[in-house]
Amino acid sequence: MTAPIEVSGSEAQAQPEAVLAGVGKKAVQGRSLGQIAWMRLKRDKLALGGGVVVLLLTLMAIFAPVLVKLFGHPPDQFHRELLDPIFRTPAGPWGGMSREHPLGLEPINGRDMFSRIVYGARISLLVAFLATLVSVVIGVVAGMAAGYFGGWVDSVIARAMDVFLAFPLLLFAIALVGVVPDDASFFGLFTLKDNTLRVSLLIFIIGFFNWPYIGRIIRGQTLSLREREFVDAARSLGARSPYILFREILPNLVGPILVYATLLIPTNILFEAALSFLGVGVNPPTPSWGGMLSDAVRQQLYPIAPHFMIIPGLAIFITVMAFNLFGDGLRDALDPRAR
Template sequence: MTLSSNICTNDQENRSLSMGKMAFIKFKKNKLAIVGAVVLTLLVLFAVFAPLLSSYKIDDIDLYNISVEPSAEHILGTDEIGRDVFTRLIYGGRVSLGVGIFATLIQVFIGTVLGALAGYYGGIVDSVIMRIVDVIMCFPFFMIAVTIAAVIGPSVWNLIIIIAMLSWTSIARIVRAEVLALKEREFIEASRALGMNNYEVILKHILPNILSPILVSATLSIANSILTESALSFLGMGVRPPQPSWGNMLTAAQSMNTLKYEWWLWIPPGLMIFLTVLSINFLGDGLRDALDPKEKV
């Protein structure tokens, strides 16, 4: 069999594969994406099954073991008031991951709806929505986030709302650009000719075709939301004690004595943030390559 016939055979096989199967095959070939998915899955499982992994509660105080090093009784030691660090770490994962996921879901919904409306209708609708996007993006994120948190008060749900309300603009711009490229295509014109209204065209034909960039953007937004939660909680404007999060656990690192002699108070939460964000970035890069139709199997 000649080289040209081999190439033709491979092309025919690739065409016969569905888009989902091709994406899955390309994703499996990306080792970093697989590692990211596995690590992220393990972190989520640790957070979900936290009550089964520790016999302590997040606010249990052991006055006989204050700021002790890791031991058989406390595998990651205790903090300055005798609370088990491992317990707070895995329960803190629930908060940090939950903030990242729920804030991303809200911002993806807002960004997708407004971006689709702006791109599809154009004109005054596009101008109004994009001017709102420009105004929000002009302000420094952390300054506005800290100001709003100081006004409405720091809490988990307030933090989710703050992150979502200030972060949907990037997704809206991506969706708008994709819709602008799609709305003049032949199959969209055919849908209108068949009598579909604008709502049906957007929902049934445009959104399914821009799902890939939305999915990739959402994946990376989770990482940004977790970093934002950590930063705001570190500044005291996020999750409030005694509720643990990886961000507010890092506040112990402000003490020079802790940095030098009590590494178990700040290295574990810092490592969890690092591993989570790195894994999500690997996963997002893998999804971007897998869902790119220009990438070969």
């Protein structure tokens, strides 16, 4: 058995192999939580596909006038000359689809389906996004306050959540929207017209009465975070409650907030479509996906013009599915326990 070779002197200070092994190699760089989440999200093809669809739908709603000008006709323009004179349905196959009318025509009136779908996306996404924003703001503030302060503050907010969760939201929305006039003047200062009041009322109802769902999630997360070391360190340095809530706890709640917001948006889209289907959404002739479905059912022409019901139904289905896929992927990507 040979004795180990001892290295001393200048040889011990600089090993040739070690020096050469480190030449030309980059230093190991750390990755932030955002970079790790993005790497996980890129591996989920379904979530990326849902995100791409969500982005395209958002751009379609924003640039609706441009798209309609290039590929369609005004959404309220009638084309009765292209309808069958007896059944009042689009002449030709596939609901009258053509180069000028990519998605065909509506029965009875002959309005362009493509234009109405594009403009309907504006109503659905506008109501869903703004109502979700209202729910998130109220739910985050109330949930953080309940989880951080505890005591009577937690009891009052928790009981308020129970009341809102037990409230018959659909019946209340139908009753409230049904009795509010289309145009209203506020103290003689300004008048809301052209569905502005209806849309504002829908945003208020959907957003204000849905905050307890995210509020409960934020409350549970805050109960866990308030016992962490960085919160104790902030208290020991003399930080006050508002600073701890919004500078220490809130940044750690960004992940749950983003995930729940992406999952709440499709729920709000379905709720707005349901109200429009029941006739208490936006007023015609402003197009909405739920209103188009309501017209298809009310006129009972779907056996001979099935595209009248299938196209808006597919628009709602694809939008809700895209948001759900993207939300599920985002939740997995932001989960610190995921590999």
